[in-house]
Amino acid sequence: MSAAEREAQPPGAAPPGAAQCEAAPRPTLRTVAHLAGVHVSTASRVLNGTSDAGVRSAGQEKAARIRAIAAQLGYTPDPHGTGLRTQRSHLIGVLVPRLVDIVLATIYEGIEQASATAGFSTFVANTGDDPQVQRARTSMMLARRVDALIFGDAYADARFLDETDARGVPFVLVSRRAGDYPSVTCDDDLGGRLAAQHLLEQGHRDLAVLAGEPYASTGLDRTAGFLAACAESGVQVPECRVVFCHFDTAGGRTAMQQVLDVGAPPTAVFAVNDFAAIGAMGALRDAGLVPGRDVAVVGYNDVPLAAELPISLTTVRSPMHQMGVRAVELLVRRLAGEAVPPVLLEPLLVPRASTGCA
Amino acid sequence: MSAAEREAQPPGAAPPGAAQCEAAPRPTLRTVAHLAGVHVSTASRVLNGTSDAGVRSAGQEKAARIRAIAAQLGYTPDPHGTGLRTQRSHLIGVLVPRLVDIVLATIYEGIEQASATAGFSTFVANTGDDPQVQRARTSMMLARRVDALIFGDAYADARFLDETDARGVPFVLVSRRAGDYPSVTCDDDLGGRLAAQHLLEQGHRDLAVLAGEPYASTGLDRTAGFLAACAESGVQVPECRVVFCHFDTAGGRTAMQQVLDVGAPPTAVFAVNDFAAIGAMGALRDAGLVPGRDVAVVGYNDVPLAAELPISLTTVRSPMHQMGVRAVELLVRRLAGEAVPPVLLEPLLVPRASTGCA
DNA sequence: CTGAAAGCGCTTACAG
């Protein structure tokens, strides 16, 4: 640094990289009250009161002064203080199988957005569908004193939910349903039926299902709807052609491989998840079969890239973002003491090249 | 319900659906101390003291009794109380462009895991790379009294980071670098070079780059590395063949379309992001071009589905999960007052069918 | 080693 440059440096400037100046301590309510010349309790009432006219919590000008000072100082109430006093955290815990699953990530975006609107912050944790981790993360959330939970990773067997309910923790389910607990899901049975109808209409009789995880209502319901629609049309799907799989590309690949291993390939496959469908396409490709020409493939969810694949994917669209939004709505009502009904959202079949509808 | 069934119902049982019994109030430190027959401060010292032998904070048996009772009651300290007293929340705020981007979701998994190990919980928020939202979410995090922040959405122009730094908020960057702030990134310049070398080795001279967002160091560095390696081999990429794009399939599709619109198609395309590469493949497909045969395509990151696409995608693998883990390590050291160096992790080229390496 | 006290920041009956 030259002498001239040093000259230019304001005296007392911190070395580069260090915080510029000792950051001013965050203002507290006491600071605001003091500056406004009122008691801290008055400041609290003003700042918390509805700014609607209605009942005023302080004199006009006094209230205005308090609000102005708070705004100018950038005062935000310390949630530790508030939480300690009110025993509420305005925190919602969200458990999902995996956020790397774009389906859950999209649902979570809906949750995040709706929560912010409702005045809540959200905590999210991946559980990998592992019951041990589900327990551990739930305990962690509770230790953080969340006001409520949203489970995106419910097991169809609702044992853990029963326990959690018994502990008096309010929660709702999203994406998957279980027991009689409040939930927001896609009408997966219907979705499965739509997939079946589409394939049946195209003359397919030789079908396979990549059914997803045996503990997830999504996969179970989609598979059940699919098989029911087939049966109603007099088409039987052999048991060895209905195989459980993980909800990702690797899972779909393995399951498809398994189907191909047991005999002649089916003419059509329904994968209960888009990524499993993509994995299935990979397995078909490796077996020398062209998806959409040799074997029709239907996925589920209509994730954004489904339309962009080299062979675009026919799939059943589910309102992922909306599910998240509605789940928060449901939770807010439940927290208000309301009894809430399960919500079922509508699926929509989107035909594309993988079933010959280029 | 029959009379017999009603009989079977234990008296005072709650109606089904309601919480089974008034949940016992959470035990506090006072409860534990009372039950152990010690003062609350003693209980605090025992429960917080390192369980290592070293310095004992209480008599052997007394300490054991306190711990036993705490465990039996399932006592967990109320973070509001602790936070109020210690002025630390053990909370880390994480800002990402979008969690639906599997790259960021994977990085976040690393962050979540490493944070838990380090005794922190994490708060994530999507900012959509919108400066307004970045500000708002950062303020929200600070209002929640996070101890520190991790930015996964840094702008190369570090203005907002400068402001945040000036406020004395500790943070590190992940995925993208900016200014001289501590960061954990992939060596993106090198990654771009690897992509170029691969294409050049295959004899390609007619190249295009889908360069990502102009404000993200990832896209900028990958593009710079790619172009530098080309120039060193005497290959010039015309300006109209280097086009910015969003980091998703739609972005890649649009950008590819733009390249195709200006003249004869290039023989090879480097997309700085796998999803953009997939979108590019969609655009090529629609233009009657077969990726990997007519036009080589290279992506970046090696997301799991890259290998499973009907035409598997050649791509530069980046250590996404590891980036998250290392970012937390860096942050912890920074919180301990250490001066931390930027971390650069190694990329790896993975050749596949989209560049004719089936 | 242990207890008693103070206080972190906030809200909410309780008086006036």
Next chain:
DNA sequence: CTGAAAGCGCTTACAG
């Protein structure tokens, strides 16, 4: 409408 006080659950000097 406003102030004074109590207390949410915790940790940490301070004595002893």
